[in-house]
Each structure stands twice: as structure tokens, then as C-alpha cells.
Amino acid sequence: MDIAIAKRRIVPDWPGALALLFTHQRNLGDRIPLTVSHAGRPIDLYCPRGHERGTVVFVHGMSSRGREDPRVRSLAWALAATGRRVVVPEIPSIRRLTIRVDQPREVQAVLETIAADPALVPAGRFALMAVSFSGVFALRAVCSKALGGRVNAACLIGGYFDIDTVISFLINSNRSDPYGRLLIARSYFTDIEPRGEAFHHHLDRCIECSTANQPGWSLRELLDPAEPQQQQLYQLLSEPAERQAFCRQVMAAFDDDWADYRAPQEFGERRTPVFLLHGRGDRVIPAGESRRLARQLAEQGVPCHLCVTRLLEHGDSAISLYRLQELYRLLAGFAWFLGSCREPQTPRPAAAA
Incomplete structure (x- = not known):
């Protein structure tokens, strides 16, 4: 599905989109960028060859490798191939795979510090790119x-519109990826309702197996029913009644301590173009979330382009070019985003007679 709405004229950057996708297919996730220290925080810089055409600040998602994740690096190098300088800050709390009360303020402060430094953002203006749950930070x-x-401009890959819908899907749906449910559990029982060391030890074991994507793993095999802490965790994550009760607890947290994770519903006078890219089969944040966000943006007159595609899954950068029937749509989306990154042209004054 593609939706494009724009009052401001956006001229697609087709050469840039082609450069991005072809570079992405080279799988440059192992190529090391320049790392600098900025306000005590490591930041990776991806510098284009030749003339710079702007800056993209990339907020990584919940990955244990953070800014060093090969998927992040591969996409950042692809963006650099379009002539953009790419700035990828390390966000330790996101890298630790946690949701925290102070995380939204932390990310906002990092973005403000980067934007204020002409050594990182020479033109003073920049585009934002964010993945998964980090998309809400870009919107804010x-x-x-x-x-x-x-x-x-902003690009959200696998972002969400309604956190309640996402949480209900992750906790209650058997179709959801257990990884998301596990991360929610660890964050909740760390930040909101702390549990003991043994409980977290077993929860971390489950997360490690899920992250490693080991074939055939299951909670039942990992958690011993004879041990009370492990059985309690298994029931919490597996039994329908327990999951529903836990879901209500988590939603209450998003109404209170975690309220800043709710996506903004009103964009006021902002008309910043937003590109929404989502994997059709995403099992962490369903593609319907980007569809709903696109409708919300359209209703408020915000320029947006939605592309829901089979070419990627949640947080996955492995775009499969053999699915040529979807390639054009993906190209069109990135061409629109790269075109929207350009500064609006100011009309030249009429020449004196």
C-alpha cells in the first residue's frame, strides 16, 4: 500500500533512491564509520564522498548492538551514498533494550545537543530517521x-501510532514475536514494579535466546516448572489470563510513568514531511500502526508517504531485490523521502527593469 499526501511540492530524488538501494544491497554492515565523542557520548559519522547534500540523524532501535548493529550501519552507509552526512548517536538505555521513564527526555536532549553543533549539523537543519519504538522520539x-x-523531514521504519494496540498485540497475540513481549516484561519489572535478581536472570536468559533467534526454542524448554520463580515467569508470559492481567498493568504504566511513549496526536502547524516504511508481516509492531499514523497525518494536512512492503520485516534491513514487483514502490518511497530532505526553494526576487 502506498499513500502520498503533500501540499508542499516535493520533487522525488530518483538518483538518490537508486544509489541508496544499490548500496544497501552491498551489505556494508561490517564497514566501520568514523566515531567521535560528543558531550561524552560516542557518535558514528558516515560521510559522503564529494559534496554533502544535508544531514540525517539516525536514532537506532532496541538492539543489543545499538549504533553498531550491522543493519544500522548498512542503512547509514546507503544514506551516505546519496550525498547525506549521517549522524548516529549511541543511546545506552535503548541499547540495553529497556523502556524507562526518563528515556524520551534523554533522546530529546541528545537530539537538541547534536542539532546545536555545527560540526555535526553544518546547515543547522537535518532529517530524522528512527526505527521501531524509537519512531516516537522522532515524532516528538x-x-x-x-x-x-x-x-x-522524518522517516519512521516500523513505527507505531497507538501504544495500547501495540502492547495488546505483543502480550496477548500468539502471532506476535515473543521478543517484544519479553522486552516489555523486563522494562516493566525493572522500571515500574521491580522484581528480584533470580526473576531477572531467567527473563534475561529468555531474551538472549530470542535475540539469537535459535531455531526451535520455547519458553517451556527454558523455564523449569519445578522452580517457583521460573514457573511464575512462564505463566506470566504464556497463560492467557495471566497475559491479559499483565497487559492491563502495562497499559496503566503508559497512562502514568511511561506517558511520553504515546505518539503525539496533534501536530499543530507543523508540516514536516514524514515517510512511513513498514514490513507487511511485522510481528513486533503490526503494519496497521503505520497505516493509522498515515491517516492521522493526512487528516491534519501533514505531507506523508506510506509504503507497506513485503521486502522487509521488523527492524530488518535485508531488502530482497528478487521481489521486483515491490521494488518500484520502495524506490518511490525513498525517492520521496530524499526529495523531502531538500530545503524548500525560496522564490528569487524579480529582476529590476
Whole structure:
């Protein structure tokens, strides 16, 4: 599905989109970028060859490798191939695979610090790219007074519109990826309702197996029913009644301590173009979330382009070119995003007679 809405004229950057996708297929995730220290935080810089055509700040998703994740690096190098400087800051709390009360403020502060440094953002304006749950930080930055006027475009890959729907899917649906349910559990029982060391030890074991994507693994095989802590964790994550009760607890947290993880519903006068890219079979954040967000943006007159594709899954950068029937649509989406990154042209004054 593709939806494109724009009041501002956006000229697609087709050469840039082609360069991005072809570079992406080279799988440059092992190529090491330049790393600098900025306010005590490591930041990776991906510098294009030749003339720079702008800056993209990339907020990584919940991956144990953070900014060093090969998927992040592969996409960042692909963006650099379009002439953009790419800035990827390390966000330790996201890298630790946790949701925390202070995380939204932390990410906003990092983005503000980067935007204020001409050594990182020479033109003073930049595009934002964010993956998965980090998409909400990009939306909040676009809507903020501090950054809203400096963000010229945003790209959300696998983002969400309604956190309640996502949480219900992750916890209650048997179709969802257990990885998401496990991360929610660890964050909740760390930040909201702390549990003992043994409980977290067993929960971390489950997360490690899920992250490694070991074939045939299951919670029942990992958690011993004869041991009370392990059996309690198994029931919490597996039994329908326990899962529903846990879901209600988590939703209450998003109404209170975690309220800043709710996506903004009102964009005011902001007309920052937003590109929404989502894997059709995403089992962490369903593709319907990007569809709903696209409708919300359209209703408020925000330029947006939605592409739901079979060419990638959640957080996955392995775009399969053999599915040529979807390739054009993906190219069109990135061409639109790269075109929206350009600064609006100011009409030249009429020449004096």
C-alpha cells in the first residue's frame, strides 16, 4: 500500500533512491564509520564522498548492538551514498533494550545537543530517521519547540501510532514475536514494579535466546516448572489470563510513568514531511500502526508517504531485490523521502527593469 499526501511540492530524488538501494544491497554492515565523542557520548559519522547534500540523524532501535548493529550501519552507509552526512548517536538505555521513564527526555536532549553543533549539523537543519519504538522520539522532536523548525523531514521504519494496540498485540497475540513481549516484561519489572535478581536472570536468559533467534526454542524448554520463580515467569508470559492481567498493568504504566511513549496526536502547524516504511508481516509492531499514523497525518494536512512492503520485516534491513514487483514502490518511497530532505526553494526576487 502506498499513500502520498503533500501540499508542499516535493520533487522525488530518483538518483538518490537508486544509489541508496544499490548500496544497501552491498551489505556494508561490517564497514566501520568514523566515531567521535560528543558531550561524552560516542557518535558514528558516515560521510559522503564529494559534496554533502544535508544531514540525517539516525536514532537506532532496541538492539543489543545499538549504533553498531550491522543493519544500522548498512542503512547509514546507503544514506551516505546519496550525498547525506549521517549522524548516529549511541543511546545506552535503548541499547540495553529497556523502556524507562526518563528515556524520551534523554533522546530529546541528545537530539537538541547534536542539532546545536555545527560540526555535526553544518546547515543547522537535518532529517530524522528512527526505527521501531524509537519512531516516537522522532515524532516528538518534530512537534517540539526546540527542534520542530529545524527538522526538514522524518522517516519512521516500523513505527507505531497507538501504544495500547501495540502492547495488546505483543502480550496477548500468539502471532506476535515473543521478543517484544519479553522486552516489555523486563522494562516493566525493572522500571515500574521491580522484581528480584533470580526473576531477572531467567527473563534475561529468555531474551538472549530470542535475540539469537535459535531455531526451535520455547519458553517451556527454558523455564523449569519445578522452580517457583521460573514457573511464575512462564505463566506470566504464556497463560492467557495471566497475559491479559499483565497487559492491563502495562497499559496503566503508559497512562502514568511511561506517558511520553504515546505518539503525539496533534501536530499543530507543523508540516514536516514524514515517510512511513513498514514490513507487511511485522510481528513486533503490526503494519496497521503505520497505516493509522498515515491517516492521522493526512487528516491534519501533514505531507506523508506510506509504503507497506513485503521486502522487509521488523527492524530488518535485508531488502530482497528478487521481489521486483515491490521494488518500484520502495524506490518511490525513498525517492520521496530524499526529495523531502531538500530545503524548500525560496522564490528569487524579480529582476529590476
